Amino acid sequence: MKSGFLAKNPSVLWFLLLLAVFTLGVTFLSHAYGPGAISTSMVKTLGKTLCLCLIAIAMDLVWGYTGILSLGHFAFFGLGGYMIGMWLMYERTRDIVLKSAGEFPMTPQEVNDAIGTQIFGVVGGSDLPAIWTFAGNLPMQLLFVVLVPGLLALIFGWLAFRSRVTGVYLSILTQAMTLALSLYLFQNESGLRGNNGLSGLQNIPGVSAGQDHLSIWFLWASALALGLGYIAASLIVSGKFGSVIRGIRDDEARVRFLGYSVEGYKLFVFTLTAVIAAIAGALYYPQAGIINPGEMAPIASIYLAVWVAIGGRGRLYGAVMGAAFVSIVSSWFTGGRVPDLPLGFYTIDWVDWWQVLLGLAFVLVTLFAPKGLSGLLDLFEGIRRPNRHGAPLGPDKGSFREEEAQE
Numbered sequence: 001m002k003s004g005f006l007a008k009n010p011s012v013l014w015f016l017l018l019l020a021v022f023t024l025g026v027t028f029l030s031h032a033y034g035p036g037a038i039s040t041s042m043v044k045t046l047g048k049t050l051c052l053c054l055i056a057i058a059m060d061l062v063w064g065y066t067g068i069l070s071l072g073h074f075a076f077f078g079l080g081g082y083m084i085g086m087w088l089m090y091e092r093t094r095d096i097v098l099k100s101a102g103e104f105p106m107t108p109q110e111v112n113d114a115i116g117t118q119i120f121g122v123v124g125g126s127d128l129p130a131i132w133t134f135a136g137n138l139p140m141q142l143l144f145v146v147l148v149p150g151l152l153a154l155i156f157g158w159l160a161f162r163s164r165v166t167g168v169y170l171s172i173l174t175q176a177m178t179l180a181l182s183l184y185l186f187q188n189e190s191g192l193r194g195n196n197g198l199s200g201l202q203n204i205p206g207v208s209a210g211q212d213h214l215s216i217w218f219l220w221a222s223a224l225a226l227g228l229g230y231i232a233a234s235l236i237v238s239g240k241f242g243s244v245i246r247g248i249r250d251d252e253a254r255v256r257f258l259g260y261s262v263e264g265y266k267l268f269v270f271t272l273t274a275v276i277a278a279i280a281g282a283l284y285y286p287q288a289g290i291i292n293p294g295e296m297a298p299i300a301s302i303y304l305a306v307w308v309a310i311g312g313r314g315r316l317y318g319a320v321m322g323a324a325f326v327s328i329v330s331s332w333f334t335g336g337r338v339p340d341l342p343l344g345f346y347t348i349d350w351v352d353w354w355q356v357l358l359g360l361a362f363v364l365v366t367l368f369a370p371k372g373l374s375g376l377l378d379l380f381e382g383i384r385r386p387n388r389h390g391a392p393l394g395p396d397k398g399s400f401r402e403e404e405a406q407e
Helices: 010-029 040-065 073-101 108-123 138-162 167-185 211-238 240-250 252-257 262-288 298-311 316-334 350-368 373-379 402-406
Strands: none
Touching: 010 211, 010 316, 040 073, 040 211, 040 240, 040 262, 040 298, 040 316, 073 108, 073 138, 073 167, 073 262, 073 298, 138 167, 138 262, 167 298, 211 240, 211 262, 211 316, 240 252, 240 262, 252 262, 298 316, 298 350, 298 373, 316 350, 316 373
């Protein structure tokens, strides 16, 4: 880490400190390591929230700093979940098959056939598709968590950026990519069980610990990933690279005229953020317990953009604040914890009206608070966004006086 990095970016130190305090606080209040003041389901919700904060950082890098409004990053999030979900479901099913065999030995082929029948019997199949070849190999599936979304983003970005597609047209293309992928996965022929998706992901093969402990372990893993992701993103945006991508966001033509490879920078950021989103998804869905193609619908990526806008676009901690705020409030409203509001002629059911409130919040923030929730931190000295504006262009006001000009 560069000398003086934390001095120039105090928000990084504050963020890591708050994240550590939050993680330790939840741990010591949980059922696994404390009095149980925080339920296991709430611990899982908080762990999933940390994963959503990580993908929000990815969205802020690609949109808030580079100016690419991607409406497809939840596709990468979902792909990461599918890659790790394949191993979790395969190994869990393998354990069930071996236990059911009892003392009767089974050949590897018989085990494989039985696993295929167990997993794909629900969609009328019995054979494991070719894409499940490495499903029983954890290192390979972890590698696929990075490679599959990263390769998709690399190919899509290369085709889009080399054609210099920008603005709303690029947003529509990313949304079309997400929709196409979601519709493909809804088919049983995709090899991922169609609309049934992958289930039972909360059970970790070979681990006898209960959900109380597993939820805390995933919380730790999610907090570690979020902390490392925040540091990496802060390093990227604080150096020369960060200045270039901000320039691309503000005036792409000028940056290209200065000799920078605009397409190369955009492709790198797009691919990197896709990988970050995939890692977040690989941690999220084992805590959720299930993944299906509906999770990758285009509306999910639109929600992601709303979170970042509410938190404050162009500020990493703003993206985290937006994702955390919306996730927690959403769980509160849609979990039936808020009583219905009778108005006499109509009763407001908050489960149905939550999306309306979210849309209204987005509109209000856009119109009246463009800095989002993170703008509140500007009230504290030392947390303000660093002033990266150069010296004023042209002569200063005192350089030319009226009497000198007349002479």
